[in-house]
Amino acid sequence: MIKFRNTIKIYGTQRALDSVNLHIKVGEFIFLTGTSGAGKSTMMRLIYREEKPTRGHVLIGGVDVAKLPDNKVPYLRRRMGIVFQDFKLLPQQNVFDNVAFVIRALGMSDREINKRVSGALKIVGLFDRLDAFPSQLSGGEQQRVGIARAIVNGPPLLIADEPTGNLDPQTSMEIMEILEQVNRRGTTILLATHDKEMVNHFKKRVITLEDGKVIRDINEGTYE
Amino acid sequence: MSHLNADIRIIKRVISETFKGIQRTRWMNLIIITTMAAILSIFGCLFRTSLAISGFVEHLGDSLEVSVYIKQGYSAEKTKTEITKIGNIKEIKVIPREQAWENLKKEMDVPDIRNPLPDTLRLKVKNQESIEYIIKRIKAMQSVESIQYARDIVEKIIKIGNMTNIATFVVLLVLGGLTLSIINNTIHLVIQSRSEEIEIMRMMGVGNWYIRAPYILQGAFYGFCGALISILPLRILENYIISMTQFFNMEEPLVFTNIVVVVLMTMGIFVGSLGSFISVRKYLRI
Numbered sequence: 001m002i003k004f005r006n007t008i009k010i011y012g013t014q015r016a017l018d019s020v021n022l023h024i025k026v027g028e029f030i031f032l033t034g035t036s037g038a039g040k041s042t043m044m045r046l047i048y049r050e051e052k053p054t055r056g057h058v059l060i061g062g063v064d065v066a067k068l069p070d071n072k073v074p075y076l077r078r079r080m081g082i083v084f085q086d087f088k089l090l091p092q093q094n095v096f097d098n099v100a101f102v103i104r105a106l107g108m109s110d111r112e113i114n115k116r117v118s119g120a121l122k123i124v125g126l127f128d129r130l131d132a133f134p135s136q137l138s139g140g141e142q143q144r145v146g147i148a149r150a151i152v153n154g155p156p157l158l159i160a161d162e163p164t165g166n167l168d169p170q171t172s173m174e175i176m177e178i179l180e181q182v183n184r185r186g187t188t189i190l191l192a193t194h195d196k197e198m199v200n201h202f203k204k205r206v207i208t209l210e211d212g213k214v215i216r217d218i219n220e221g222t223y224e
Numbered sequence: 225m226s227h228l229n230a231d232i233r234i235i236k237r238v239i240s241e242t243f244k245g246i247q248r249t250r251w252m253n254l255i256i257i258t259t260m261a262a263i264l265s266i267f268g269c270l271f272r273t274s275l276a277i278s279g280f281v282e283h284l285g286d287s288l289e290v291s292v293y294i295k296q297g298y299s300a301e302k303t304k305t306e307i308t309k310i311g312n313i314k315e316i317k318v319i320p321r322e323q324a325w326e327n328l329k330k331e332m333d334v335p336d337i338r339n340p341l342p343d344t345l346r347l348k349v350k351n352q353e354s355i356e357y358i359i360k361r362i363k364a365m366q367s368v369e370s371i372q373y374a375r376d377i378v379e380k381i382i383k384i385g386n387m388t389n390i391a392t393f394v395v396l397l398v399l400g401g402l403t404l405s406i407i408n409n410t411i412h413l414v415i416q417s418r419s420e421e422i423e424i425m426r427m428m429g430v431g432n433w434y435i436r437a438p439y440i441l442q443g444a445f446y447g448f449c450g451a452l453i454s455i456l457p458l459r460i461l462e463n464y465i466i467s468m469t470q471f472f473n474m475e476e477p478l479v480f481t482n483i484v485v486v487v488l489m490t491m492g493i494f495v496g497s498l499g500s501f502i503s504v505r506k507y508l509r510i
Contacts, residue, residue, distance in 0.1 A: 077429030
């Protein structure tokens with residue numbers, strides 16, 4: 001599903017990613033670990049084509065994203081859901097609208113939108129909070145809205161950059177369980193995290209970055 | 225069919241997003257629409273006045289006659305044909321010396337002498353600016369004794385006409401640029417205040433035009449509202465112009481105001497959307 005081939009990303013004089021080779025298969029759940037500045041975020045930004053590699057390739061579903069013209073980028077992003085550490089919800093819009101606006105822009109009918117938003121909110125357990133605004137929700141609930149928004153279009157890939165970074169351990173576990181459930185439905189998940197306990201608890205494939213290089217890639221690994 | 229339905233729904237939602245955006249811009253709407261209305265009013269009134277002046281000048285020019293006196297022994301009819309060949313002649317008629325003499329005798333108490341008048345041609349030109357050239361050509365004709373016309377008036381008419389045209393054009397450029405920059409800056413502010421929201425939409429794969437179009441439509445909306453309001457002072461000016469033209473006993477073409485309204489609307493909407501389009505291109509990174 002995702003391939004990095006000798007991928008190099010240089011910012012100024014700094015090598016954020018250094019000759020990375022990786023293969024992520026459909027349906028995998030991957031923890032991406034490493035210290036701050038190790039290259040986790042850069043890797044994700046390359047996947048959703050916020051950045052282009054300086055050298056090498058990033059292939060998604062066989063498509064070299066660096067060669068993708070700018071006007072095709074939205075189509076790439078519709079095939080993936082993105083979850084952020086700071087949730088990034090629209091503060092003036094309620095839960096329903098926060099989840100719905102993405103598929104509204106695709107021209108789906110109101111009926112289809114209702115069906116999909118309800119489905120996504122049921123998965124994250126927030127179906128009863130449709131009318132609430134982000135400010136009325138706890139951090140954990142806000143992140144659940146973020147996940148619902150990321151999965152509402154049924155993307156094959158979900159990218160989450162420190163999704164539990166702002167949450168307490170118990171809430172983090174709840175969020176993880178939701179993501180695991182999403183993964184069981186067939187969505188590939190790439191999750192960057194610092195959370196040692198979480199990584200050790202869920203025993204997934206763990207890819208560790210250091211100074212832009214992959215220094216460890218272990219199935220059912222733990223946090224080093 | 226389902227594709228078309230989806231497109232229609234997208235257009236509907238873009239329009240609804242536009243109005244939501246306008247609602248959220250709140251008091252700034254008022255300022256921007258008032259400013260647009262003020263600028264478009266100035267332009268509209270100047271443009272309308274300029275049209276009235278051109279109309280007036282045209283009317284004056286139309287009533288100006290050139291008299292061409294024919295040498296004795298030459299045919300007035302032949303000269304008429306020659307002059308017509310120069311082109312740009314609106315009308316030309318021959319006044320035989322006998323008829324001119326009869327007319328004069330009717331108007332004045334003239335002594336009973338031999339008819340001293342020459343055959344005369346009376347002509348009007350189509351375009352006042354070509355009058356100098358036409359006169360020169362006629363003067364060069366062998367059969368022509370002399371020519372008489374209100375030269376000073378013609379020159380002034382041409383000058384006034386040119387000046388109003390230039391003034392209108394300059395004002396159009398200046399005010400057009402001003403409007404453009406006002407809309408551009410307003411939409412820039414709006415985009416800035418919603419940068420996070422735009423960022424989220426981009427990340428979620430919302431299409432470029434779905435994000436951009438509401439801002440461009442918002443600019444067009446300001447232009448439209450401004451133009452609509454600017455019709456009011458135009459109406460007041462209209463009354464003055466009508467009373468003026470009535471004083472000069474000339475008919476004022478009603479279509480003039482309609483032209484100005486159409487130009488104002490087009491300019492408002494065009495400049496409004498262009499201003500926000502530039503802003504969107506510059507500040508809304510996709």
